[in-house]
Each structure stands twice: as structure tokens, then as C-alpha cells.
Amino acid sequence: MHINDAVFLEDLCPKLRLRQWRKSIHRFTGKSCIYCGKPSESIDHVLPRSQGGLSTTENCVPACLSCNGDKSDENALYWYRKQKFYDPRRAMAIRAWLEGDLRLAVRLLQWANPNFKVNQNYEKDESEFKAA
Numbered sequence: 001m002h003i004n005d006a007v008f009l010e011d012l013c014p015k016l017r018l019r020q021w022r023k024s025i026h027r028f029t030g031k032s033c034i035y036c037g038k039p040s041e042s043i044d045h046v047l048p049r050s051q052g053g054l055s056t057t058e059n060c061v062p063a064c065l066s067c068n069g070d071k072s073d074e075n076a077l078y079w080y081r082k083q084k085f086y087d088p089r090r091a092m093a094i095r096a097w098l099e100g101d102l103r104l105a106v107r108l109l110q111w112a113n114p115n116f117k118v119n120q121n122y123e124k125d126e127s128e129f130k131a132a
């Protein structure tokens with residue numbers, strides 16, 4: 001992971017505020033939990049803050065309250081592998097997200113869920129950021 005990637009969204013729009021940033025994170029997955037696909041009601045720190053995890057886009061994924069609470073301070077990929085709803089495509093998406101490749105992450109999530117319709121919004125958001 002490159003240090004510069006950590007400010008990916010901020011680079012696109014320097015004025016992006018925290019709330020908008022949180023919103024944009026949810027938008028990447030079409031407001032669905034990156035782990036199980038249910039509506040995302042929270043943002044999960046993949047590497048917990050207690051272990052030095054930062055509030056960067058790479059370390060913050062949309063998650064439902066159930067996954068967020070259940071995962072707690074465990075390593076996300078290790079925890080995810082033990083879940084009944086485990087899907088290797090989602091695991092790849094999580095990995096891509098952690099590496100800062102949101103575009104790939106979104107593609108993999110779409111692959112995991114054919115009903116996933118976030119792509120248009122995602123492209124639209126990106127052009128909005130560029131215009132700002």
C-alpha cells in the first residue's frame with residue numbers, strides 16, 4: 001500500500017468532509033455490507049483502531065451492524081473466512097479495498113452479487129469529484 005493512496009478521496013475533492021466521506025464509502029458498495037451484502041449501517045475499521053488502524057478509505061469498509069459487532073477486534077479476513085456467508089469473491093474484494101483499489105473491489109462485489117447496481121453511481125460520483 002502506498003502512503004499516497006491513503007488520501008485517495010481527499011485528493012479527488014479536497015473539500016470532502018467527513019460526513020461526505022462516510023457517505024461515499026457506503027456508495028461504493030451500493031450501501032451494502034462488504035462482508036455479507038446486507039444494508040450497511042456502519043463503517044468498520046478493518047484493522048481496529050485499538051491496533052493502530054487509521055480512518056482512511058483503505059481501512060474503512062461499509063458493514064452492517066451485525067458483522068461490525070461480531071467481527072469486533074478480530075482480523076477481518078481471518079474472521080470473514082469463518083462466516084457462513086463467506087464468498088471468495090467478496091474476500092478478494094475486501095483485499096482489493098485494503099490495497100486501495102476501490103475500482104477492482106467494486107468489480108468483484110458486482111461479480112459476487114449480480115443485482116449490484118452501484119457502478120453507474122460510482123462513475124457518476126467520480127466525475128462529481130473531478131468537477132469539484
Ligand SMILES: [Zn+2]
Pocket residue numbers: 033034035036037038063064065066067068
Ligand atoms: Zn454484514
